[in-house]
Amino acid sequence: MGGKIKVKKKTTMSMRRRESLWGLLFISPFIIGFTVFLLGPMLFSLIGSFTNYNITSRMDFIGFRNYEQMFTADRLFWTSLYNTLYYVAFIVPLTAVGAILMAVLLNQKIKGIKAFRTIFYLPAVLSGVAVYILWMQLLSPSTGLINTVLSWFQIQGPAWLFDPDWTKPALVIMRLWSIGGTMLLYLATLQNVPGQLYESAELDGANAFQRFWHITLPMITPIVFFDVVTTTIGAFQIFQEAYVMTESGTGGPANSLLFYNLHMWNKAFVAFDMGYAMAMSWILFIIILILTIINLKLAPRWVHYEGGQR
Amino acid sequence: MEAKELEPQKTPVKENEGFRKKTNNPDKKSSGKGPELKPGYFKSRKVKKRIANIFTTLILVAVSIVLLTPIYWMVITSLKPMSEIVQFPPTLFPDEIVWSNYAETIQAFPFFRYAFNTLIITVCVVVGSVLSNSFIAYGFAKISFPGRNLIFALVLATMMIPGFVTMIPQYILFTQLGWVGTYLPLIVPAFFGNAFFIFLMRQFYMSINNELIEAAKIDGASHFYIWSRIMLPLTKPALITIAIFSFNGAWNDFLGPLLYIHDESMYTLQIGLQTFQSQTTTQWNYLMAGSTMVLIPVVILFFVCQKYFIEGMDLTGGTKG
Numbered sequence: 001m002g003g004k005i006k007v008k009k010k011t012t013m014s015m016r017r018r019e020s021l022w023g024l025l026f027i028s029p030f031i032i033g034f035t036v037f038l039l040g041p042m043l044f045s046l047i048g049s050f051t052n053y054n055i056t057s058r059m060d061f062i063g064f065r066n067y068e069q070m071f072t073a074d075r076l077f078w079t080s081l082y083n084t085l086y087y088v089a090f091i092v093p094l095t096a097v098g099a100i101l102m103a104v105l106l107n108q109k110i111k112g113i114k115a116f117r118t119i120f121y122l123p124a125v126l127s128g129v130a131v132y133i134l135w136m137q138l139l140s141p142s143t144g145l146i147n148t149v150l151s152w153f154q155i156q157g158p159a160w161l162f163d164p165d166w167t168k169p170a171l172v173i174m175r176l177w178s179i180g181g182t183m184l185l186y187l188a189t190l191q192n193v194p195g196q197l198y199e200s201a202e203l204d205g206a207n208a209f210q211r212f213w214h215i216t217l218p219m220i221t222p223i224v225f226f227d228v229v230t231t232t233i234g235a236f237q238i239f240q241e242a243y244v245m246t247e248s249g250t251g252g253p254a255n256s257l258l259f260y261n262l263h264m265w266n267k268a269f270v271a272f273d274m275g276y277a278m279a280m281s282w283i284l285f286i287i288i289l290i291l292t293i294i295n296l297k298l299a300p301r302w303v304h305y306e307g308g309q310r
Numbered sequence: 311m312e313a314k315e316l317e318p319q320k321t322p323v324k325e326n327e328g329f330r331k332k333t334n335n336p337d338k339k340s341s342g343k344g345p346e347l348k349p350g351y352f353k354s355r356k357v358k359k360r361i362a363n364i365f366t367t368l369i370l371v372a373v374s375i376v377l378l379t380p381i382y383w384m385v386i387t388s389l390k391p392m393s394e395i396v397q398f399p400p401t402l403f404p405d406e407i408v409w410s411n412y413a414e415t416i417q418a419f420p421f422f423r424y425a426f427n428t429l430i431i432t433v434c435v436v437v438g439s440v441l442s443n444s445f446i447a448y449g450f451a452k453i454s455f456p457g458r459n460l461i462f463a464l465v466l467a468t469m470m471i472p473g474f475v476t477m478i479p480q481y482i483l484f485t486q487l488g489w490v491g492t493y494l495p496l497i498v499p500a501f502f503g504n505a506f507f508i509f510l511m512r513q514f515y516m517s518i519n520n521e522l523i524e525a526a527k528i529d530g531a532s533h534f535y536i537w538s539r540i541m542l543p544l545t546k547p548a549l550i551t552i553a554i555f556s557f558n559g560a561w562n563d564f565l566g567p568l569l570y571i572h573d574e575s576m577y578t579l580q581i582g583l584q585t586f587q588s589q590t591t592t593q594w595n596y597l598m599a600g601s602t603m604v605l606i607p608v609v610i611l612f613f614v615c616q617k618y619f620i621e622g623m624d625l626t627g628g629t630k631g
Contacts, residue, residue: 008439012454019453019454020455020456021447022453022455022533022534023449023453023458024449024455025449025533026445026446026449026453026533027446027449027450027461029442029445029446029501029502029503030446030461030502030503030508031461032502033499033501033502033503034464034468034502036483036502037476037480037483037502038468038471038476040479040483041476041480041482041483042471042475042476042479043483044483045475045478045479046478048478048479055482055485080399105366105369105370106370106371108363109368110363110366110367112367113447116374117620118613118616119377119378120373120376120377121619121620122377122378122381122609123380125558125609125612125619126381126605126608126609127558127562128561128562128563128564128580128598128604129580129581129583129584129587129601129604130583130601130604131605133583133587133597133598133600133601134383134384134601136596137384137387137597138380138383139385140592142396143396143398143400143594145379145383145400148398148399150399151399177377177380184620199494213360229470230469233470236472237457239474239565240564240565243564243568244564244584244587247415252437261474264474268478268481269457269569274478274482277478278478278479281474281475281477281478282475285471285472285475288361288470292470
């Protein structure tokens, strides 16, 4: 009898081990990809940021000189950081507010609501160069649609992409056109808010605004948090729009569209100062990391988790 | 500053619990003292609702017009002669429809060649994404092994790393491998999973009952068999969602081809269009025709697979299946 138990134990042990091997096999593509395309490159770039690497000939250790130059000598570094922070500061709150308002509108029980959802989401699927070209036409000072509409109201529209004061607002407007993806995220959450919460609030005489403020908003705070974190990370990486809309990444009028990543791109692939560009990428990473940690730290103050789970 | 603004939301939570308590107390309502039970109450409430609905519909229509106008504008501009585009005030519908804008655009910018190149990359990326993410997520969702949760946390953490941090060293890596100038840097990484898709897929697997797997195991099936024969067919909706999102990503990818493709005959649509744009500057009729052609496949895909587009975004509803 004793022997029998022993055998059973042994088979469960080996079964567990086999199970673990299967598990590792299944996640191995991720492990390999993570090591080769992420961890390895990140380590290389960390080391490279302390060198004068230029991809072809040299890779000498130069200590903190790249970082020093960035903070003290490179004026365009500060310009690009300012432009990027400007963009992030507008995009993050505007995306959240806009997407929530849209989602609340689309959460009503109204005839044809499905068609409206499709229309609201459509711009979000469209992206890439074609959309940037489309917006260059819409924003065109003389023949563009936006200034034409403004002229109907006797407003002289700005020169948008040609006026350093208006280039970034132009990109913000373009981005807001396609917040449908974020909107869907909120809509899905709104549909999970139990209806009886609203009914009882209504019976208690709460008006629509009070219901939104006291029920909807607290219920969707976890998604607001997710949205703020991901939109911040995304907005910091703005590149394609600026590259396409400023003639191959020249930065636009008065460098007003020279975003952080555009400057980094020019350093890496135009000037081939790879060491410097890698140092820039680490500064960006640290900025984003700090902001994400602040977000995480602040979250318990305002994010409301229903029932405390999840 | 942010914290201050958001703090007031803390108290409302308590208040909404208050709402719930009050309605749980039916005696109070049946006493009939409240203004709610006046005979006209339900009627007036209905009228109010209807007015609110009309108001909401009006807003929805207005926003829809604002959102659709750019697309409409693109299409009509692509059909106008240049002389009509520069005229003021612009026409809201072309006086004469110039289909030849499209023919001339295709001549100036090898649309079909670029579309074919883009399609090759896109198909490979879609296949890679569907297979790898489904495979990896199965490991995270259905097999228990030591360190699983820790590694999954790592998957989620990679979502927080901005792509630009790895862009330059990856470029150096692909240069060393001799892959620059080929499609490999655009395709191969798709076969190693993507954090967002793994997360999406894992949510979906979680909604599938484990009994099925246990039964198959008793019949002697290996995990590979279970994944390929049972799970792949079962998780079709999630796979389609991944296929659509990765299709969209690859079709619209600009940065990747910009970095790795330098031979003009290998250009993708995005790069081709950008080059075309920098040569054509303000020939809006041609530019809009080119943009329309590039966007059409995406629009068609969107209308055909709308359901998957919309459900794919429901991160919280993984259990709905």
